[in-house]
Amino acid sequence: MSKDTILVVEDDQLLQEVIEEILQLHEIKVKTVGSTTEADDWLESHIPDIIICDLFLTTVSGIQWLNKVSDRLIKSNSSVILLSADHQRTDEMLKGGPIHPLVKYQLKKPFKNDELIWLIFQLQANM
């Protein structure tokens, strides 16, 4: 399994489309999913390079889901960019969880497209 794709877990379909377009414009391979069930299915046969995950997903919080799949992500040395509105609260939610070390950046909505791309390139350069 090659590790060259960015997985975007965002339950807002319109925002999924926007992020997909931004990444594709920079020729970044991207897979977007709208739920953790879809994400789990995709993870069965793929390894993500980076996961971009929304903090509030439909049935669970992004952090709850990331903690659930953390073993797999730690093994594959994937990185996480969290999309959130409140860094302080996100830090509290992350504290002590197995996913914490993999969360390299928190990006506050709304973000600059260039900022997202810059973070991805930074992470890819350090891998």
Next chain:
Amino acid sequence: MNELHPLLAALVEELITNQPLELAHSIVPSNGAEGQVHKKTKQLLYQVNAHLTYDHFVSSVLEHELRTPLTGIVSTIQLLKSQLDAQATLEPDKLQIWCDRLEKLSNRMEFLLENMKELHNRDYSSESSGRQIRKLSKWFENERKSLGELIKQSQNLELEIQMLDESFEYETDYQLLSIILGTLVENASKYSPDNSKIALFLEQSQNTLKIKVIDRGIGLGTNSSVNLIKAFERGEDVEHIKGSGLGLSIAHAAAQRIHAQIMLYNNEDVTGTTAEVILSNKGICQKTLF
């Protein structure tokens, strides 16, 4: 000067006319009389606190909900601008997609802001704030009065408790649980006809603990439960029904904070919807169960 919030006005009035007769228990551990407050003052302080807590909670959920469409708008504009700066030829189809997206996202923001007005009228004056260990069935019974005020006058609210153990104690944030239940009941009422019944069940089996709100309303249409949780999406044929979308989002956020899950699905045999709150096993205080 701004007019005082009705609760604060009542509190001021109470403090001015305070009679040191009916003293409540001390709210501040103290040996002196300064630790005691008048019963009604204490009640008002609880109500003010509940309102402030609720307002803070709603603001944080609303902030997140508004930031999502805002991100879509800002990023789409940046995409458009970058294409113009690069003097790239914009395909009409692509341009149309971006315009449609901007319109949808703007509509969603407007819908959320409209919902805010509805939420400001909600009254969460419960005294139970923060995490507490309480008898779940007793709490459920006590909620009947405030829940009854959220439904239409002609509708009927029925409560049923199916517990393995009536003295069962559960630790959670009961204020957030009240918000969840209140929102689901209010929602059920909005989507249900007059004179209909809304049934509430508190169910405890060997391995699950859940609260169900069952209505005989119009149901979810073809929408799945997951979609309906989001603030901006509502069931089919409900455009004439005001508000409630953001309310579900509030309930959803509250559920996440107490590690509960909300599921919405169509009733099997009759029309209407069942909203199910599956409570986390974390708060269970008796080791004999689960």
